[in-house]
Amino acid sequence: MAHRLRDHGRPQDRSHRASATRLDRRDRPGRDPPHSRRGMVGRRRAAQHDRRGRPRDRGLRARRVDVVSSFRAIPEQLQQLLCVDRLQADPLPLERGWPRTAFRMSVWLLIAVLWWIEFGAGTIAAVRILIGIPYTAPTYDGSAASVQDQVLSVLHDVVFSILAGWALVTLVRLHVPGGSTVHYRHPGRWVAGALSIPFTTFAISLGFSTVGLVNTVLQLPQKGFPASTYDGAWAQWLGLADSAMAGPTEELALLGVVVVGLRRIGCPWVVVCITAVVVRLPFHMYYGVGAIGLSVWVLLLVLIYRRTGTIWGIIVAHSLWDVAAHLGPASAMLNTTVMTLAAIVISARYLPKESPPAIDQGAPKVG
Template identity: 30%
Template sequence: MPSKNAARAIRTRRKHLTALRLFSTPIEPHGWQIPPTVRLIPLWVAVLVTFAFYAVGWFRGLVVGLRYAISPWDPSEQTFLDVLVELVPSAGLILLAVVTLWMLARLTGQSLAQIGLAPAPRVPRWHAAAVGAVALALITGVKLLGAAVPFTQTEGYPHNPIPDWPTALLRVVDAALGGAAEEFALLAVPVLALRAAGVRWRWIYGLTVVLRISFHIYYGLPFTLLMALWALGLVLLYQFTGRIWGLFVAHALHNALAAISVATSQIIGDAAGELVLIVVSVATIAICLFALVQLVRATDGYSAMKAAGFSLSWRPTNRQPRKAVTH
């Protein structure tokens, strides 16, 4: 029969794993096994990898965004071939980021499950979908908040006019890949590289948020700063769940739905585009709420959190349940 201390340790471990079913993988509380001060790769390598992806994929967007914020212009019409040429770099960045993540995992001794590229052991399949639902709700919520608050309202992205539906559909694919590429190249790669170089989380938060919002400056400074909530939320989701595919799909779906709304406005008319935008927003919120409800019901999340003494540190407290008094 186990001793009193051993039994207590077993109970604590069980409660810990129960709470982590909702928020993380059972591998380790934050999904990472890299000590906070150990450098597994040189810092200059981590910085070089981080900024290389940014320079290749998004520095041009920063320059164009700054020019547009200072002096807006009317975008020219895009042909099918123009959109096709833009689609190739996004697909290439995704492939390159996946290869880089695999190499970083090998260098740091992490498994593909720990960095989110493979399913985590003993974690239900719907876990990644639930993480994606939270991410999609966060992205949509920030966009709706920006549209509702007067000082953050903006004209939005300067979309190029398109001549026909085939071009519009190709742009939907391009928009989806562009958003998805951000999650690999501007989130997963910097987080894993900088963490392996011994960089503390507070610096990782700051850098990834700055990288994310910098090339969205065309929205205007107030809304761009509001997007920091979105950027920080996605970093926290990745840190505390270790799942990246849910974020990948959420951002791709958000961009694709936004592109469908814009294409409808340009080809059919503004009224039709606004109707599509409303339907898409309501459907997105409904899907997210349904997924979250199913998540909590499947894990009995509230009871697990309460039983584990859930706190902002994302770890259970040391409180033990009171023993029943017998007479």
């Protein structure tokens, strides 16, 4: 019996020894039970990595599932992107009756006056070019623009930009008498403006590509703005400055004043988008019927402005676009390519990780 005594004299049962060898390793002491949380996590990690800790190839089917899941998540990400409103141009709480009606009429009148001052002549020229009627003005009929013409054009654009900027700032800072002035600022507005530059360039490129696509599908001739000629080097440099002024003149009046003004009088975003398209397309009608494709550009600009809450990046991108187009096709192609690649990189790096800010519901009522 002595040779069968182990573990302090207790007899060793051979059946117990045999059953112990059949125990699963996961059930032995010192390991987590297989159905516990830690046990399941361990098995999942073991299935994803080999003995050396390298990730296993999950196979083509698993990768297809990941791709399908990514595509299914796109609508949700777009919805989150569209729900973010950093502009926060809330309607003014005016009393019903004459005060509210007068304010609405003044905003619509402001939009109409600004449009006619800066873009009325351009609309007439665009329509004349479209239907083939001669229009005797520099840069429209092919005649050379003198230094005096360019100086007057640049001064006109500068004065109009100051006027439109003052109108936009006034609309932003309007408040009810007796209340406090609301400053619509948010952290990172300069970063948001810088990030909006490549997206604005991509929106402009997409809009003009849509113009060419519409004309191609409808088998219409591809039209464009008449080539400008200048009377000397100084006139050419002033023409470059005049091209750069297209950014502040158009975006301050046709985007900033339109969006903020209509939102301040309580117009829904659908009305804002339609109005932004209506005021932007007429002086681009020299492109023909395909100018309707520019509505894609306008709608994307409204979205970018609403998403970022700042307009300076949109102005810079528009000015860079016109300056590059003025310098030649090579500069325009380089600008479009660089900005489009930057927009793709920013989208892949930052946008999927952003989420709309939490809405403060306020403190619960007591009593």
